[in-house]
Amino acid sequence: MPILEHPAYPPATLLCLESLVPCRESQVSMLLSIFGERQQLSFPSIFIYGHTSSGKTYVMKTLLNTLQLPHVFVNCVECFTSRLLLEEILIQLQNGSSETKQASPVPCDTFNDFVRLFKQALVSQNLQDQTVYVVLDRAEQLREMEANVLPAFLRLQELTDRNVTVILLSEIVWEMFRPNTGCFEPFILYFPDYSIGHLQKILSQNHPPEYSADFYSAYINILLGVFYMVCRDLKELQHLAALNFSKYCEPVVRREAKERDTRKLWKNIEPHLKKAMQTVYLREISSSQWERLQCEEEPGQIKGLSAHAHVELPYYSKFLLIAAYLASYNPVRTDKRFFLKHHGKIKKTNFMKKHEKTSNHLLGPKPFPLDRLLAILYSIVDNRVAPTANIFSQITSLVTLQLLSVVGNNDQLDGPRYKCTVSLDFIRAIARTVNFDIIKYLYDFL
């Protein structure tokens, strides 16, 4: 029973369209009824919003191409200035009906020229009696252009006095777009996110012909079970499904299990998927590296981009790093207590009591001047350290390794200020190698 029906378009085309847009039939049918027949007027502007990979761009493109409606499709991230955007629309209009792509850009600086040239282009392409659709993808970038671009597009039908409808696609809700003095409100349409059933249905459509559909759906089921709580993005899930399928099929290929031995297959694939979540999903390693790893017989150590295994540092550098960490995460007034031999008691003032709650580890590292770093260094290293150029160059190498970072600009008169950018686990590992108990010296752990 066909879901999409419309008197203006032949039922065969509509049936074809329906097969191309699974789980989006109600949105397509609403769009069809709003568009009406080819020459009928429609809303001057339509705003479609929905999550990433909820099918907005795909459905729009498929709909306009299948029904062969005259349209222009522009991505606002590609054409990031108003001039590029307007020229691209005009070029696509001119190239619309002709087979050969003429790359003759019409210079179009302002929206005023655009309105005039647009009307001329419609006449030259014989499109005056049909609705022309201008689709702007990633429309949130329109807010970054000049202030008149967005309101003018919303009113394009009125400004050009022609049968044109502008369609904006975006992830961000309309309330964030509305200009201060208001504008012509578009018709707002929501593309709901795919439910887990929908995702299952769409992903199972891609099954490779060598295996049965049931086998593949069982695999998709397992994949969704692991990833659904973290990711509902269809494109990401398709990518993960394609990458990991060969691993899933391994037991069947090696004749260790049959297609129906779900438990065995699950035990084989589940740890693999968990590892994928930490690496390929985060783009720590590329998909080609991942595939190579799957082919190897022994499971090797997967090193992501951010797994800095202990960088081997020289002795003084380790202490410099520890001193930097202490300087970043201890407030200045507590230095006396930790690093002097004879210190007095710290009076807990009202100020301190109120801010006891947020530990410094939550707020992030604070910047400190070079002098403080050296002072702490001298106090934590047992033997005497001479302030030679050696020490200073080690500080610079730490900055190059991005374990420290410079704060502020270079022309500060008081001297450079730094910030320590390593995590607690990392610094504890380093401190352990020099037998230094860093926890004793941290204010947050008192």
Place this chain on the structure above:
Amino acid sequence: MNKRKLKESSGTDGECISQVQKVLRERLCHHHAMGKLFGMDQQYKHLLELLKQTAVHGESNSALIIGPRGSGKTALLNRALKDLREMKQVKGNLLEVHLNGLLQTNDKVALKEITRQLHLENVVGDKVFGSFAENLVFLLEALRKGDRTSSCPVLFVLDEFDLFVHHKNQTLLYNLFDISQSAQTPVTVIGLTCRQDILELLEKRVKSRFSHRRIYLMNSFAFKQYLRIFKEQLSLPAEFPDKVFAQKWNSNIQLLSEDRTVQDVLQNLFHYSKDLRSLHFLLMLALSNVTVRHPLITASDLQEASKQYRMDSKANIVHGLTVLEICLIIAMKHLNEVYEGEPFNFQMVYNEFQKFIQRKAHCMYNFEKPVVMKAFEHLLQLELVKPIERPSVYPNCPTDVKQWAASSLSWL
């Protein structure tokens, strides 16, 4: 024979429905061009008088039409102009220049557009003028035809008038109002704007040349009139080719306007915004459901349209978030409550999340920190979470100065 009869009736219905859609869509979408005016008789008379003074008697004038978005300013003006053009004394005697603040973003472009609309490009040719005023005076001089002592009256319509106010020195406005005060050429300047405080935005010299004539459109109709407008906008005109169907349609509309549920729907919309533009949207949406199988609008069509129109968009977006992202949002809400709206960073949110996982969660798996970071970045991308502006080097900065500093491509 029966089949043929059915085919015939469905054939005519198809044609008929298509006709209905065409007529009504044009009426609802092109209301600004040729719509009926509701509740604006006084304003219409005032405007028509004003325009007649210029076109027939050669007096110069200026006026502003002020009203919220969608209240019918363009419709009013277009209707008045249409009636004016049909008057005997005016036929062909009035020149019109239509400018729009969205298109003409600075005075140079505006001047070129004026030249183009007055068809004086050849006359101007490659002349270089010293100032804006000279150029404008030249244009108006060129309009004197033959041995006439005075030229044709010119009507300047400035749409989105509040945008012209932001041009440099308000040159265009100053010159236009100046000419309308000096009795050289009969010129009328009509501005349309949605800002009620437009007069405060004008510079002193511009304001003094403006005649302070204002026409307000306030959407001042009561619900009964709103219902009547609903009926009128949906009824088919008497010239509709298929009289039988038109009769059926119009009596259906009459029934609808008396239906309780339809009145509730309209009441809801009326409470939210009284302007006709929103009503037209609702009617367009209901109209798009009309097909051969469903030839008359029903109350449920209107209810569906109303529901579609009033969806809560943020709730929709939150509906599509993953469980992990919802957990992060809940963690942020907790932080907001505990710390009374103080700003937070990712580490704090992650800590809250960890606390939940360790104490109460049974079905949530403890995700790695980078995975949680990716979810957090997704929330940032959706603009559900926004970074606050740092209090910066210059405290107590006035907001418009701050905004100007932040905008890189400003056309102010």
